[in-house]
Amino acid sequence: MDTTHFEEIFEAKLARNEMIEPKDWMPDNYRKHLIRQISQHAHSEVVGMLPEGNWITRAPSLRAKKILLAKVQDEGGHGLYLYTAAETLGISRDELIDQLLTGVAKYSSIFNYPTLTWADIGAIGWLVDGAAIMNQVMLQRTSYGPYARAMVRICKEESFHQRQGYEIMTMMARGTPEQRAMAQDAVNRWWWPTLMMFGPPDAESPNSANAIKWKIKRESNDQLRQRFVNQTLPQGELIGLTFPDKGLTWNEEKQGYDFTAPDWAEFKNVISGNGPCNRERLAMRRRAHDEGRWVREAAQAYAAKNKRYQAVA
Amino acid sequence: MTKQEALGKYLLRLADTNLILGQRLAEWCGTGPFLEEDLAMTNISLDLFGTAEALLKYACEVEGKGRTADELTFRRPEREFTNILLVEQPNVDFGATILRQLFVDAFDYYHYSELSKSSDPIIAGVAAKASKETTYHLRHSESWVIRLGDGTEESHQRMQNALNELWRFTDEQFEMNEVDAMLIEERIAVDLAPIKAKWLEKVIPVLSEATLQIPENTFMQRGGREGKHSEHFGFLLAEMHYIPRAYPDATW
Numbered sequence: 001m002d003t004t005h006f007e008e009i010f011e012a013k014l015a016r017n018e019m020i021e022p023k024d025w026m027p028d029n030y031r032k033h034l035i036r037q038i039s040q041h042a043h044s045e046v047v048g049m050l051p052e053g054n055w056i057t058r059a060p061s062l063r064a065k066k067i068l069l070a071k072v073q074d075e076g077g078h079g080l081y082l083y084t085a086a087e088t089l090g091i092s093r094d095e096l097i098d099q100l101l102t103g104v105a106k107y108s109s110i111f112n113y114p115t116l117t118w119a120d121i122g123a124i125g126w127l128v129d130g131a132a133i134m135n136q137v138m139l140q141r142t143s144y145g146p147y148a149r150a151m152v153r154i155c156k157e158e159s160f161h162q163r164q165g166y167e168i169m170t171m172m173a174r175g176t177p178e179q180r181a182m183a184q185d186a187v188n189r190w191w192w193p194t195l196m197m198f199g200p201p202d203a204e205s206p207n208s209a210n211a212i213k214w215k216i217k218r219e220s221n222d223q224l225r226q227r228f229v230n231q232t233l234p235q236g237e238l239i240g241l242t243f244p245d246k247g248l249t250w251n252e253e254k255q256g257y258d259f260t261a262p263d264w265a266e267f268k269n270v271i272s273g274n275g276p277c278n279r280e281r282l283a284m285r286r287r288a289h290d291e292g293r294w295v296r297e298a299a300q301a302y303a304a305k306n307k308r309y310q311a312v313a
Numbered sequence: 314m315t316k317q318e319a320l321g322k323y324l325l326r327l328a329d330t331n332l333i334l335g336q337r338l339a340e341w342c343g344t345g346p347f348l349e350e351d352l353a354m355t356n357i358s359l360d361l362f363g364t365a366e367a368l369l370k371y372a373c374e375v376e377g378k379g380r381t382a383d384e385l386t387f388r389r390p391e392r393e394f395t396n397i398l399l400v401e402q403p404n405v406d407f408g409a410t411i412l413r414q415l416f417v418d419a420f421d422y423y424h425y426s427e428l429s430k431s432s433d434p435i436i437a438g439v440a441a442k443a444s445k446e447t448t449y450h451l452r453h454s455e456s457w458v459i460r461l462g463d464g465t466e467e468s469h470q471r472m473q474n475a476l477n478e479l480w481r482f483t484d485e486q487f488e489m490n491e492v493d494a495m496l497i498e499e500r501i502a503v504d505l506a507p508i509k510a511k512w513l514e515k516v517i518p519v520l521s522e523a524t525l526q527i528p529e530n531t532f533m534q535r536g537g538r539e540g541k542h543s544e545h546f547g548f549l550l551a552e553m554h555y556i557p558r559a560y561p562d563a564t565w
């Protein structure tokens with residue numbers, strides 16, 4: 001079949017900044033790219049529940065406990081929106097989850113780091129959610145309709161996540177010397193992995209060119225990373241926390257901070273499975289999936305039985 | 314015992330049952346059998362913490378010693394917690410969790426709806442809110458118990474095992490002592506005998522629709538009212554109390 005005509009319509013839509021919808025014709029590679037990106041994003045939300053979930057039962061006040069529970073629940077909800085968006089591209093949630101559990105699909109490398117103290121909950125909200133927002137705000141204008149709409153819903157909730165994290169850090173930074181040290185230690189550990197969240201430098205990012213061409217992404221990894229650094233530095237200064245980068249200096253000319261690049265060898269190592277918690281995260285997702293199997297089967301069996309009863313009656 | 318003291322004990326007892334069950338359900342967060350159910354359990358947990366906090370705040374007021382809800386939650390020793398034993402039982406699996414939930418939800422459903430008519434306006438207000446929430450909780454646990462009991466062979470067996478384990482903790486919900494006697498007189502608390510009748514009327518048909526057998530001649534366990542807990546409880550508290558006890562001078 002000659003697809004030139006369809007391709008022209010597709011390109012024209014992109015050129016007019018119109019959204020591509022599930023029923024529209026789209027190039028195979030565009031569909032594949034989206035399935036990969038949206039499902040990775042969904043998996044990240046769901047795996048991301050684990051490091052923070054780790055502290056729910058130990059949250060130090062009733063208020064903190066409720067906020068963290070609600071936050072982790074939001075992330076699960078984000079996972080749901082995103083799986084639903086991915087399903088509009090012709091793949092089922094079961095298949096996607098299978099890809100995660102068999103290690104075929106990836107998720108954000110950040111969640112392969114451990115949450116060691118309560119301050120890590122603050123650092124994740126402030127830095128990790130802060131970084132995620134940079135990316136997600138951009139994705140509200142991504143070219144695929146269902147993905148863009150999922151992002152609009154998600155962004156509404158994300159700013160609350162970032163604020164609650166910063167609030168934890170503020171309380172700790174202004175608290176006892178022990179709390180302060182804990183907060184600083186958390187920033188020291190989460191800073192570099194957070195910078196890695198934006199992906200490799202533009203020059204070495206294999207999927208970026210297509211993503212920009214198809215208007216899936218509208219800004220590059222390096223642009224987003226720079227914006228994140230510019231936004232976050234003053235926030236840290238305000239509460240007296242420092243960042244573990246001696247190369248941080250204000251650059252008047254570019255009206256932004258210069259900063260040292262993270263250790264990309266570590267990044268590669270973590271995404272290829274060798275981060276401190278890769279095995280634990282996958283093992284936990286597999287365990288939950290396996291231990292939930294009898295529940296899902298029972299629900300199906302009951303529904304099938306009831307259909308039969310109704311047919312007989 | 315003065316009326317004030319009785320009220321304080323009563324509020325703590327109600328609050329603790331909500332608090333400890335909230336804590337148990339929170340353990341599921343991120344590891345549910347599927348995403349929708351994960352979110353549902355978190356919702357219930359959040360509701361329970363909300364009710365617990367409202368009751369604890371009132372308990373602090375009644376006590377009048379300037380303690381806060383957080384101090385009551387994070388600084389009280391084991392023996393001062395007076396939740397029922399049922400809610401501190403380990404989650405075991407989704408089946409045991411949801412059956413435990415059915416038992417508590419059915420009790421809360423009838424109890425809070427009566428308690429919303431309490432002569433104490435604060436208790437009445439908390440109960441009215443909790444009563445609305447419990448309607449959803451009960452619908453949720455009830456439908457799961459039926460589906461799992463009458464699902465597959467494996468799910469049926471798991472539910473029967475859970476019932477055999479947990480039935481012995483159900484009667485404690487209806488236990489009354491001099492605290493209740495004093496407060497029932499004032500129309501602050503409600504008589505739990507009629508609640509028990511309604512509870513049985515609700516729970517027995519659900520279990521039978523779920524094709525489950527209530528174990529016979531079960532010795533009913535008790536002790537929560539006097540702070541005599543199971544051995545599981547100390548670990549639950551150790552986890553919950555860890556930070557405030559490790560850093561007693563810090564605020565969070």
Ligand SMILES: [Fe+2]
Nearest residue numbers: 045074075078
């Ligand atoms: Fe999220």
Ligand SMILES: [Fe+2]
Nearest residue numbers: 075129158161
């Ligand atoms: Fe978030």
